[in-house]
Amino acid sequence: MDVFVQQLINGLTLGSIYGLIAIGYTMVFGIIGMVNFAHGDVFMMSTFIALICFLLLTTVLGITSIFLALAIVLVVAMFFTSLTSWAIERVAYRPLRGSFRLAPMISAIGMSILLANFVQVAQGPRNKPVPPMVTDVIVLMENNGYQVTLAWKQVLIMVVTAVLLAGFWYLVQKTALGRAQRACEQDRKMASLLGINVDQTISLTFVIGAALAAVAGVMYLMYYGVANFADGFVPGVKAFTAAVLGGIGSLPGAVLGGLLIGLIEVFWSAYFSIEYKDVAAFSILAITLIFLPQGLLGRPEVEKV
Amino acid sequence: MAVQLAESPPAATQPPATPPAQTTAADTNSAFGHALKDTLITGLIALGLLGPLVGFETVVRDTGAGSALGLAYRPVVVAVMVAIIMVGRLVLNLTVWSPNRVVKTRSGPSVFDRMGTAVGPVVKPALFAFAVAFPLLAAMLMGGLNESRYLIDLGILILTYVMLGWGLNIVVGLAGLLDLGYVAFYAVGAYTYALLATSAPINEFFSGLLGETFWANWAFWICLPIAGIFSGLWGMILGFPVLRLRGDYLAIVTLAFGEIIRLVLINWVDFTGGGAGIASIPRATFFGVPFTAGEDGFAALFGLEFNPMHRIIFLYFVILALALITAFATVRLRKLPVGRAWEALREDEIACRSLGINTTNTKLSAFATGAMFGGFAGCFFAVRAGFVSPESFTFDISAMILAIVVLGGMGSQIGVAVAAAVMLGGMEMLRNLGFLKQIFGNDFDPSLYRMLIFGFAMVAIMVWKPRGLVSTREPTIFLKERKAVSGDLVKEGHG
Numbered sequence: 106m107d108v109f110v111q112q113l114i115n116g117l118t119l120g121s122i123y124g125l126i127a128i129g130y131t132m133v134f135g136i137i138g139m140v141n142f143a144h145g146d147v148f149m150m151s152t153f154i155a156l157i158c159f160l161l162l163t164t165v166l167g168i169t170s171i172f173l174a175l176a177i178v179l180v181v182a183m184f185f186t187s188l189t190s191w192a193i194e195r196v197a198y199r200p201l202r203g204s205f206r207l208a209p210m211i212s213a214i215g216m217s218i219l220l221a222n223f224v225q226v227a228q229g230p231r232n233k234p235v236p237p238m239v240t241d242v243i244v245l246m247e248n249n250g251y252q253v254t255l256a257w258k259q260v261l262i263m264v265v266t267a268v269l270l271a272g273f274w275y276l277v278q279k280t281a282l283g284r285a286q287r288a289c290e291q292d293r294k295m296a297s298l299l300g301i302n303v304d305q306t307i308s309l310t311f312v313i314g315a316a317l318a319a320v321a322g323v324m325y326l327m328y329y330g331v332a333n334f335a336d337g338f339v340p341g342v343k344a345f346t347a348a349v350l351g352g353i354g355s356l357p358g359a360v361l362g363g364l365l366i367g368l369i370e371v372f373w374s375a376y377f378s379i380e381y382k383d384v385a386a387f388s389i390l391a392i393t394l395i396f397l398p399q400g401l402l403g404r405p406e407v408e409k410v
Numbered sequence: 411m412a413v414q415l416a417e418s419p420p421a422a423t424q425p426p427a428t429p430p431a432q433t434t435a436a437d438t439n440s441a442f443g444h445a446l447k448d449t450l451i452t453g454l455i456a457l458g459l460l461g462p463l464v465g466f467e468t469v470v471r472d473t474g475a476g477s478a479l480g481l482a483y484r485p486v487v488v489a490v491m492v493a494i495i496m497v498g499r500l501v502l503n504l505t506v507w508s509p510n511r512v513v514k515t516r517s518g519p520s521v522f523d524r525m526g527t528a529v530g531p532v533v534k535p536a537l538f539a540f541a542v543a544f545p546l547l548a549a550m551l552m553g554g555l556n557e558s559r560y561l562i563d564l565g566i567l568i569l570t571y572v573m574l575g576w577g578l579n580i581v582v583g584l585a586g587l588l589d590l591g592y593v594a595f596y597a598v599g600a601y602t603y604a605l606l607a608t609s610a611p612i613n614e615f616f617s618g619l620l621g622e623t624f625w626a627n628w629a630f631w632i633c634l635p636i637a638g639i640f641s642g643l644w645g646m647i648l649g650f651p652v653l654r655l656r657g658d659y660l661a662i663v664t665l666a667f668g669e670i671i672r673l674v675l676i677n678w679v680d681f682t683g684g685g686a687g688i689a690s691i692p693r694a695t696f697f698g699v700p701f702t703a704g705e706d707g708f709a710a711l712f713g714l715e716f717n718p719m720h721r722i723i724f725l726y727f728v729i730l731a732l733a734l735i736t737a738f739a740t741v742r743l744r745k746l747p748v749g750r751a752w753e754a755l756r757e758d759e760i761a762c763r764s765l766g767i768n769t770t771n772t773k774l775s776a777f778a779t780g781a782m783f784g785g786f787a788g789c790f791f792a793v794r795a796g797f798v799s800p801e802s803f804t805f806d807i808s809a810m811i812l813a814i815v816v817l818g819g820m821g822s823q824i825g826v827a828v829a830a831a832v833m834l835g836g837m838e839m840l841r842n843l844g845f846l847k848q849i850f851g852n853d854f855d856p857s858l859y860r861m862l863i864f865g866f867a868m869v870a871i872m873v874w875k876p877r878g879l880v881s882t883r884e885p886t887i888f889l890k891e892r893k894a895v896s897g898d899l900v901k902e903g904h905g
Binding site: 139154158164165188189196200201205207209210211212214215216217221222225228233236342349384394395398 | 463481676
């Protein structure tokens with residue numbers, strides 16, 4: 106029971122991070138129907154931007170309040186990551202609209218390789234360990250010396266995710282931008298005929314997705330305390346799995362999928378084998394796509410001629 | 411070969427609204443001002459993109475109490491990079507993207523395509539002759555067999571990738587299925603050979619039946635077809651459930667399968683030896699005659715002086731033959747009904763289905779055929795290296811093979827071969843260029859930049875020439891006369 110509760114907490118934390126990344130996949134897929142393969146690497150880049158900003162703030166500028174530092178890091182990382190994602194869309198995806206079916210996907214794969222190796226060349230291949238940031242924990246239960254703890258950083262991650270989701274939900278459902286996005290999702294040509302700037306809407310979708318990925322990146326850095334150039338690929342695929350599991354194109358689905366993937370991964374590691382936890386996540390991806398391609402909350406896809 | 415140049419007469423190409431011949435000074439000024447403004451914005455964006463990650467380097471400093479992170483600063487590098495981008499943008503703004511420039515419109519094959527069509531018939535035999543004569547040339551160039559080892563090893567590496575590229579070409583270029591897990595079949599082939607060749611029970615069985623050394627000598631030749639068939643079977647097993655999926659889903663699922671196979675190879679230690687891999691795999695033999703110094707070795711049999719290079723040169727010809735078989739099979743398959751079905755499927759799946767083509771079987775056959783050639787290449791990899799480990803089968807390899815196929819122009823045989831040679835050979839050459847070290851400092855290692863360039867090239871090719879560098883296609887069926895068409899007129903690859 107104790108182990109179960111502890112793993113539940115860990116799983117929800119991990120799932121929140123996956124959910125935040127998954128939103129970026131699901132939105133881009135919804136609006137232009139492509140898998141933004143580079144999104145995982147955009148997330149990885151954001152951890153590095155956050156790391157550099159954090160080091161600048163703490164070692165050079167001497168800010169001691171960890172929460173102030175984290176807030177600044179969050180804003181800076183969101184800004185630079187969004188800029189990167191905007192530039193990627195502008196350079197690598199926009200010219201390919203209307204090209205043949207596989208072109209954007211191949212371009213995205215190239216971009217993913219480019220980003221991962223750019224960071225490797227610029228920052229070196231070593232793991233970058235960060236000193237633990239928020240270390241306080243709350244002891245929830247104690248049983249025969251086994252403590253079930255809820256770390257403050259876990260609370261922080263879950264709260265930030267929930268708040269962002271609420272704000273984001275409002276953005277998509279109630280604002281003009283959200284309406285434009287949903288219109289582009291349904292019919293891009295019609296939307297542009299009705300005076301919606303389609304290119305701008307798509308750019309903004311990329312920017313929002315990247316900003317959420319940057320939040321996930323800061324959380325990831327805070328939670329695991331390590332940044333590595335190769336850490337974009339596997340979280341990226343898992344977040345994509347989450348988006349597919351929840352029903353691609355559906356925002357609540359992305360978060361639900363993220364939480365499920367996080368929980369499955371953590372419980373799998375705790376009760377079965379830690380070596381095969383990635384195999385579990387990849388298998389879920391394959392199984393979902395084969396047997397439930399529309400996901401849990403998605404609409405079934407109709408093939409148009 | 412008649413090339414249709416659909417170049418329209420110059421009068422028709424000029425749109426009616428071309429700028430007047432005499433541009434006023436004000437026009438020029440505003441154009442220049444616009445270009446300058448655009449350049450400044452580009453510079454700012456470039457600074458934003460490069461500033462954080464290039465300008466600062468996180469350095470792990472090992473202190474007595476453990477490692478701590480520090481920052482190092484590289485403002486000069488950022489400044490130089492931003493300056494290069496700005497100058498490039500300014501030049502482009504004033505020349506190629508200048509509003510005053512008259513754009514020449516042209517449909518039909520581009521310069522590269524016309525060059526490809528014109529030189530094509532000569533290039534193929536020339537390349538083939540070069541590939542066959544390569545060991546001899548290398549030996550003459552380097553002044554001896556032993557000295558040419560490096561060049562021939564490089565040749566083997568390039569040919570391995572050429573073969574993998576041609577194998578993947580069947581799946582991506584012909585059938586239009588984006589397979590990101592091709593390395594899985596390479597791994598299956600390599601591990602099939604490694605496990606069978608080092609298996610003690612099989613060895614005992616044959617030593618009782620056909621002599622002590624039979625299995626060590628013949629393992630490669632017996633396992634080569636087995637590895638191919640086995641990989642093909644795996645292709646079917648993995649392909650069967652996923653081939654109903656649409657393009658990019660298929661790509662992600664194949665990627666997942668590739669990773670699953672690698673993770674199983676790492677973690678199933680009892681069966682595969684885990685991360686340590688399998689060592690001392692029997693070497694290739696000259697159809698049962700081992701390359702040893704002994705009495706019954708290759709050298710003694712042919713009355714030559716023993717030289718370890720014989721084995722390397724033999725391996726070179728083995729992979730050359732395998733690669734040529736792949737190419738030949740692809741060319742022949744394209745002319746069979748199944749090959750035509752692949753190409754039709756790539757162009758329009760729904761039309762195919764309405765015309766009564768069984769899409770699942772067609773996709774499956776393409777997937778399995780591609781996988782089979784991957785398996786052959788994997789078997790060859792195992793016998794050449796004498797050692798396999800999961801490290802050799804990462805996603806990077808899949809990405810590299812895909813990059814080669816994409817760069818060569820999906821569907822073009824010669825393009826794939828040239829792309830493999832340029833990308834792998836070019837990288838090796840970069841490594842040996844001394845002056846790069848003088849410019850960038852002594853710890854400059856071009857091999858670090860290899861995947862960076864691969865990724866960049868993939869994006870650049872997609873944006874600039876999505877059909878690859880060699881993008882003319884020859885139709886397989888034609889009425890009276892064969893006409894080369896530009897790749898832009900067809901969907902995924904071939905015309």
